Amino acid sequence: MSIRRSSHDVTLLDALSELPEVPFTGDLWRVVNGARSPIDGSKGAGRWNLRESEVLYCALEKDGALSEIHFHISRQQSVFPSRLTSTAYRLRAQLGRTLDLTDKNLLVRLGVDLGRYTEILYDRTQKIGEAVNFLGFEGMLVPNARHESTNLVVFPQNCDLDELQEIEGTEIDWTAWRNSR
Secondary structure (H helix, E strand, C coil): CCCCCCCCCHHHHHHHHCCCCEEEEEEEEEEEECCCCCCCCECCCECCECCCCCEEEEECCHHHHHHHHHHHHHHHCCCCCCCCCEEEEEEEEEEEEEEECCCHHHHHHCCCCHHHCCCCCCHHHHHHHHHHHHCCCCEEEEECCCCCCEEEEECHHHCCHHHEEEEEEEECCHHHHHHHC
């Protein structure tokens, strides 16, 4: 019999295991580029996941989702692409096992440097996200780094994606959105 070993920080796993599970039921927003499905997970490394782990980054507010995507597109090139087609999807989610990590004092106790949270310094948050995923949670609520709102990070391998229902999709006019800010 083989023993499954975790490369996760046992202290971090213990701290996360002690937090109360909360259900999440509600609307959220996800922005995707091109013809991608809104429930097709992000496969690159992000604030809360390593490259090997698929996640769905969603926001509880539409502007939160737009702000996150706009930031990442803008930092990749000096001129924002004029022909980029993006869609903001409103989804309805019903998840039974989520963690609420929106308390900034809790994040500090978990080792996150809030003074640098908006920077592309993902090492600690990735470890937290990977540990939450490893523990089998369907998602986690976290502060949005680009907007005063909350994100929901969903771990597709831990949940039934049928619990995410597409409500509507609206094409984004990035120029108009930027001008309205």
